[in-house]
Amino acid sequence: xxxxRRDFIKRAALITGAAGTxxxxxxCTASTPKNNAPLNLSFQEGIAPGANxxxxxxxxxxxxxxxxxPGGRGxxxxxxxxxxxxxxxxxxxxxxxAGFSGWLIAEEEEHRKECMESSKEILAAAGELGSVGMxxxxxxxxxxxxLAMPQAREILLEELKELGDFAVAHNTTLxxxxxNRREAWFLRLLADAAAICRxxxxxxxxxxxxxxxxxxxxxxxxxxxxxxxxxxxxxxIASRKRRxxxxxxxxxxxxxxGFRALxxxxxxxxxxxxxxxxxxxxxxxxxxxxxxxTQWEQA
Amino acid sequence: xxxxRRDFIKRAALITGAAGTxxxxxxCTASTPKNNAPLNLSFQEGIAPGANxxxxxxxxxxxxxxxxxPGGRGxxxxxxxxxxxxxxxxxxxxxxxAGFSGWLIAEEEEHRKECMESSKEILAAAGELGSVGMxxxxxxxxxxxxLAMPQAREILLEELKELGDFAVAHNTTLxxxxxNRREAWFLRLLADAAAICRxxxxxxxxxxxxxxxxxxxxxxxxxxxxxxxxxxxxxxIASRKRRxxxxxxxxxxxxxxGFRALxxxxxxxxxxxxxxxxxxxxxxxxxxxxxxxTQWEQA
Numbered sequence: 001x002x003x004x005r006r007d008f009i010k011r012a013a014l015i016t017g018a019a020g021t022x023x024x025x026x027x028c029t030a031s032t033p034k035n036n037a038p039l040n041l042s043f044q045e046g047i048a049p050g051a052n053x054x055x056x057x058x059x060x061x062x063x064x065x066x067x068x069x070p071g072g073r074g075x076x077x078x079x080x081x082x083x084x085x086x087x088x089x090x091x092x093x094x095x096x097x098a099g100f101s102g103w104l105i106a107e108e109e110e111h112r113k114e115c116m117e118s119s120k121e122i123l124a125a126a127g128e129l130g131s132v133g134m135x136x137x138x139x140x141x142x143x144x145x146x147l148a149m150p151q152a153r154e155i156l157l158e159e160l161k162e163l164g165d166f167a168v169a170h171n172t173t174l175x176x177x178x179x180n181r182r183e184a185w186f187l188r189l190l191a192d193a194a195a196i197c198r199x200x201x202x203x204x205x206x207x208x209x210x211x212x213x214x215x216x217x218x219x220x221x222x223x224x225x226x227x228x229x230x231x232x233x234x235x236x237i238a239s240r241k242r243r244x245x246x247x248x249x250x251x252x253x254x255x256x257x258g259f260r261a262l263x264x265x266x267x268x269x270x271x272x273x274x275x276x277x278x279x280x281x282x283x284x285x286x287x288x289x290x291x292x293x294t295q296w297e298q299a
Numbered sequence: 300x301x302x303x304r305r306d307f308i309k310r311a312a313l314i315t316g317a318a319g320t321x322x323x324x325x326x327c328t329a330s331t332p333k334n335n336a337p338l339n340l341s342f343q344e345g346i347a348p349g350a351n352x353x354x355x356x357x358x359x360x361x362x363x364x365x366x367x368x369p370g371g372r373g374x375x376x377x378x379x380x381x382x383x384x385x386x387x388x389x390x391x392x393x394x395x396x397a398g399f400s401g402w403l404i405a406e407e408e409e410h411r412k413e414c415m416e417s418s419k420e421i422l423a424a425a426g427e428l429g430s431v432g433m434x435x436x437x438x439x440x441x442x443x444x445x446l447a448m449p450q451a452r453e454i455l456l457e458e459l460k461e462l463g464d465f466a467v468a469h470n471t472t473l474x475x476x477x478x479n480r481r482e483a484w485f486l487r488l489l490a491d492a493a494a495i496c497r498x499x500x501x502x503x504x505x506x507x508x509x510x511x512x513x514x515x516x517x518x519x520x521x522x523x524x525x526x527x528x529x530x531x532x533x534x535x536i537a538s539r540k541r542r543x544x545x546x547x548x549x550x551x552x553x554x555x556x557g558f559r560a561l562x563x564x565x566x567x568x569x570x571x572x573x574x575x576x577x578x579x580x581x582x583x584x585x586x587x588x589x590x591x592x593t594q595w596e597q598a
Contacts, residue, residue, distance in 0.1 A: 149480075149484040150480065150484060153480075181452075185448040185449060188491075189488055189490050189491055189494075190490075191490045191518060191519070191522060191523060192487075194518040194519075195516060195517070197518075198518050218494070218526065219490060219493040219494055219497050219528060220490075220493075220525055220526045220528055222525055223522050223523070223524075223525035223528070224522070224526060225522075226519055226521055226522035226525060227490065227518055227522030227526065228518075228522075229519055229522070231518070
């Protein structure tokens with residue numbers, strides 16, 4: 001058993017321990033008491049100030065950030081760099097953000113194949129790094145020509161079964177991300193992403209909820225996360241008007257309804273920053289972290 | 300003020316009273332206690348045994364069924380008949396089931412116009428009868444050619460604003476029904492129907508959840524109804540494998556997860572039977588009613 005495999009198992013055990021009862025059962029009752037699930041925060045690579053990865057990770061550690069989400073492009077060539085940078089730190093890989101080329105619902109087979117192959121390369125690196133998964137969007141609005149329903153959904157399921165098997169073999173998952181309609185009409189709702197996960201019936205296919213996109217598409221953060229349920233493996237967060245640091249859009253940046261669902265689900269994965277800032281990162285990032293911790297307590 | 304208008308106001312007051320706090324706020328907490336919201340059951344016209352409408356209503360009254368859902372086709376010519384049949388009974392109109400022609404996301408304007416006009420005729424009758432609303436499907440798979448996204452959604456919103464204003468003027472609503480993918484890819488999820496309601500920003504546009512269709516499309520009855528939230532004005536129910544009376548498909552016919560959401564929402568409208576039966580209605584219908592009442596208590 002190699003180190004990565006051992007890490008994966010240890011990680012899975014930790015996650016199971018953190019999850020406790022009630023997770024994945026879909027059977028929470030109306031009288032479920034608030035639980036003590038921790039808020040596990042993660043940053044994409046551009047969030048923390050710092051001249052290099054180590055400086056960024058130092059900043060994150062001081063804030064108690066325990067997850068790191070690098071981009072997927074060129075990840076295979078960065079495995080050693082990232083592994084060394086994380087060595088000895090209390091920071092794990094949360095998810096890998098995209099980085100693939102081509103798209104899975106393309107009309108042309110070559111574009112679909114390009115997506116399958118580039119995704120597998122990233123999934124293999126994601127597995128090596130112990131990441132929960134790699135984030136994938138089945139098709140952006142601008143990626144044309146794309147297949148229409150029901151063909152798009154049928155071919156997607158077949159592709160996902162193959163990618164899911166590949167992900168499981170590499171101790172990781174593929175994480176489907178619903179976007180808002182300005183970016184992707186094909187997949188906009190968490191309930192739909194979860195239904196795709198269920199329909200693939202493959203442990204390697206999971207989904208993500210991004211508060212930014214959810215602002216436009218979901219009527220209820222709570223209902224959306226409860227629908228995602230056991231398939232939910234990652235969460236993105238940003239301010240809700242301009243996609244800046246949480247808090248930069250004032251009262252609009254309320255996440256308690258969604259956090260309440262994550263707590264009820266005993267969600268054991270990460271809430272990861274994917275956003276810009278209008279201010280000085282040295283100030284806006286810690287302020288955002290403090291805001292989220294307060295809202296998590298209130299949820 | 301005519302009688303219908305008075306009835307509508309009285310009805311609205313009753314509904315508001317039944318709803319109490321917590322309804323429409325989206326702010327239920329994890330520790331919300333189970334409440335005493337009643338289960339209001341409704342039958343479509345074909346459910347109860349009986350040689351005519353009065354015999355069916357007699358059967359319903361004996362079972363404590365308080366809602367009646369007639370079809371929309373020809374409704375304008377049945378207003379007096381239905382009003383007289385309900386006179387003196389503890390049964391109200393729940394919803395009007397479809398009955399329109401044409402479809403709202405048609406490529407051809409004449410089909411869209413046909414749908415608008417036939418829907419308005421039914422809405423006017425629905426209002427006269429004090430119905431919560433009239434059920435509409437924006438487009439079935441078989442209705443072609445239909446517009447693609449985003450045009451379909453844009454034109455739908457414009458049409459719904461007009462129909463919503465018409466519905467409000469007639470003291471009723473238009474109720475959007477998501478179907479399963481075998482019938483309609485365009486609208487399958489409650490969260491999506493609720494998002495359309497929100498996007499129209501019109502009090503006359505509401506939505507429905509049908510346990511039969513939800514079986515195939517939703518991963519969580521609870522999450523789906525919580526997403527529908529304040530826009531939810533009607534619920535359909537059937538057995539979950541063959542669309543027969545609840546209970547005829549055995550253990551598959553579990554509605555408690557969805558009922559729990561309806562109770563948390565203080566849902567004040569109806570759960571209406573839309574299904575066939577393999578058995579003798581004199582027996583299968585009361586058995587189904589008893590099953591639902593038991594599951595409501597357990598939820």
